[in-house]
Amino acid sequence: MSIFSIFTLLGGLAFFIYGMNQMSHSLERIAGNKMEQFIKKMTKNRLSGLIMGCIITVAIQSSSAVTVMLVGLVNSGLMNIGNTVAVIMGSNIGTTITAWLMSLVGISSDNVVIKMLKPESFSPLLAFIGIGLIMLSKQPKKKDIGNSFIGFAILMYGMLMMSSSVAPLAESPSFSGLLVSFKNPILGVLTGLVVTAIIQSSAASVGMLQAISMTGSLSYGAAIPIIMGQNIGTCATAILSSIGVSKNAKKVAVIHLSFNLIGTLFFMALYFGLHIIFDFGFVDKPINPMGIALCHSIFNIATTVLLLPFSDQLIMIASKTIKTEPERKIAFLDDRLFERPSVAIAECEKLSYEMADLSKTSVDEIVNKLFGYSVELDEHIAELEKMVDKYEDRLGSYLMRFSGKELSVGDSRTVSKILHIIGDFERISDHALNLTESAREISEKRVVMSDSAMKELDKLGKAVEEIVQKTIGAYISSDVTIAMEIEPLEQVIDLYTEVIRQNHVGRLQKGECTIERGFVLADILNNYERISDHCSNIAIAVIEADSDVYDPHEYISKLREKDNLQFEKMYNIFRQKYMI
Numbered sequence: 121m122s123i124f125s126i127f128t129l130l131g132g133l134a135f136f137i138y139g140m141n142q143m144s145h146s147l148e149r150i151a152g153n154k155m156e157q158f159i160k161k162m163t164k165n166r167l168s169g170l171i172m173g174c175i176i177t178v179a180i181q182s183s184s185a186v187t188v189m190l191v192g193l194v195n196s197g198l199m200n201i202g203n204t205v206a207v208i209m210g211s212n213i214g215t216t217i218t219a220w221l222m223s224l225v226g227i228s229s230d231n232v233v234i235k236m237l238k239p240e241s242f243s244p245l246l247a248f249i250g251i252g253l254i255m256l257s258k259q260p261k262k263k264d265i266g267n268s269f270i271g272f273a274i275l276m277y278g279m280l281m282m283s284s285s286v287a288p289l290a291e292s293p294s295f296s297g298l299l300v301s302f303k304n305p306i307l308g309v310l311t312g313l314v315v316t317a318i319i320q321s322s323a324a325s326v327g328m329l330q331a332i333s334m335t336g337s338l339s340y341g342a343a344i345p346i347i348m349g350q351n352i353g354t355c356a357t358a359i360l361s362s363i364g365v366s367k368n369a370k371k372v373a374v375i376h377l378s379f380n381l382i383g384t385l386f387f388m389a390l391y392f393g394l395h396i397i398f399d400f401g402f403v404d405k406p407i408n409p410m411g412i413a414l415c416h417s418i419f420n421i422a423t424t425v426l427l428l429p430f431s432d433q434l435i436m437i438a439s440k441t442i443k444t445e446p447e448r449k450i451a452f453l454d455d456r457l458f459e460r461p462s463v464a465i466a467e468c469e470k471l472s473y474e475m476a477d478l479s480k481t482s483v484d485e486i487v488n489k490l491f492g493y494s495v496e497l498d499e500h501i502a503e504l505e506k507m508v509d510k511y512e513d514r515l516g517s518y519l520m521r522f523s524g525k526e527l528s529v530g531d532s533r534t535v536s537k538i539l540h541i542i543g544d545f546e547r548i549s550d551h552a553l554n555l556t557e558s559a560r561e562i563s564e565k566r567v568v569m570s571d572s573a574m575k576e577l578d579k580l581g582k583a584v585e586e587i588v589q590k591t592i593g594a595y596i597s598s599d600v601t602i603a604m605e606i607e608p609l610e611q612v613i614d615l616y617t618e619v620i621r622q623n624h625v626g627r628l629q630k631g632e633c634t635i636e637r638g639f640v641l642a643d644i645l646n647n648y649e650r651i652s653d654h655c656s657n658i659a660i661a662v663i664e665a666d667s668d669v670y671d672p673h674e675y676i677s678k679l680r681e682k683d684n685l686q687f688e689k690m691y692n693i694f695r696q697k698y699m700i
Contacts, residue, residue, distance in 0.1 A: 132281025139275030146268035173210020183215035247273035282331035312349025322354035330409035341403035371438035383423030482552035493563035606659035608690035
């Protein structure tokens with residue numbers, strides 16, 4: 121093999137891997153936040169996990185990426201170890217689709233229709249369409265489709281380069297002798313394992329094998345052990361990604377390795393045992409790219425059928441290999457998920473829901489115990505506030521890393537929305553903590569409010585509880601209709617707060633109240649008012665994120681106009697409900 125052929129082979133491999141990555145990332149952006157829906161469906165049962173694992177791998181064209189994603193999700197505490205087994209098996213089946221696409225290179229016929237199926241016939245057209253979409257379209261999704269077309273064309277060009285570089289080897293006796301030696305099952309498995317582990321791509325490894333098969337010198341007997349070894353070698357990516365993660369996350373890599381290792385040992389023994397008995401005639405026949413794709417699919421599907429009923433045993437093997445560690449109270453995203461933006465952003469959104477719920481809990485507890493202070497309540501709300509601070513710090517830092525990164529339109533809006541609202545949730549929690557100081561002061565100084573002041577605070581407290589509840593509901597469900605109710609209620613709270621202040625002045629002048637009570641009342645009113653202000657900010661962010669169906673700027677500008685009938689209607693409903 122000449123130096124030029126070696127360079128061509130390496131160049132073809134480089135084009136292949138680059139094209140695969142380009143296509144994978146583009147397809148992932150197209151899928152966008154739908155990946156989150158797939159992840160939720162994974163947890164239902166083994167069959168749904170198997171199907172979802174297969175679909176996601178076909179969608180992003182990388183079983184290694186799916187496994188690394190699972191390691192990150194488990195390390196973050198966002199996914200249970202038991203739910204990953206079927207997904208891993210499904211991803212092994214999904215990755216065989218790539219081999220079938222690459223087998224098109226080996227098609228040979230004079231028929232015009234069949235000729236059009238050859239990559240050298242349609243790949244240039246795909247590349248041309250892809251460039252057109254990138255240059256002419258203004259929609260990010262269409263640009264991603266264009267990038268995926270170009271990635272596929274580059275991948276296929278790399279495959280053709282590898283095929284052309286090894287073509288002269290068909291006449292080489294030494295090369296033929298080398299391929300014959302791969303009939304030794306141990307050597308064949310080790311070769312497939314080592315090559316795949318080095319390049320960290322089973323698709324690229326299978327592609328190289330398909331390129332070699334086009335010389336006509338590779339037999340079924342030599343190819344089958346290599347294919348089995350490739351499935352073990354692809355575990356290298358997951359093993360490397362598990363370095364430095366939690367022990368539960370390490371179990372994902374162990375399950376992936378165990379699945380492929382057990383499958384290889386079982387079917388190697390079965391294959392060679394039956395060959396000894398029945399003397400398979402196809403063993404010495406040359407294999408082609410389609411034959412490799414077929415063997416690859418049969419092995420992965422058969423291994424899944426064999427081991428799916430023993431999922432619990434695979435988990436047991438992982439548990440005995442890696443001792444379990446205690447669960448963390450708060451789980452945050454693993455850096456490995458950063459390479460899968462749509463998944464990471466969806467999980468950030470879920471964590472922001474947890475943060476929102478913590479803020480709501482703080483407000484509910486203090487509003488209902490404002491005149492029933494206890495040290496336990498103080499400590500609990502302080503602990504909630506610390507947790508909310510931690511969420512804000514981690515989510516903010518994580519999401520800021522996506523700035524400048526190519527994201528789908530949906531993902532970009534989600535990032536913007538979360539970054540806008542986490543500060544408001546944190547401030548709501550701060551004001552809840554401030555209210556505990558007022559509750560402590562009421563308790564320690566034995567402050568007694570007048571009956572009228574108590575009624576007013578009770579009504580205002582219920583209004584604050586409702587605006588927080590509606591705000592959290594609107595945010596979690598992305599419900600613009602509910603979000604549009606927040607500003608009218610916030611205006612009523614502002615008005616009622618001012619009324620209570622004026623009423624206090626009147627009571628003070630009549631001698632029905634004291635200045636000391638007034639200081640406590642002022643602190644309570646200020647915090648209630650600030651909480652409602654932050655709820656208004658969150659509602660506007662929800663409306664802005666849904667700008668496809670509504671113009672938030674138009675909403676804000678017309679919000680307080682006298683002819684805004686919707687606003688006036690909601691404003692009057694809340695005013696009648698809460699104003700005394």
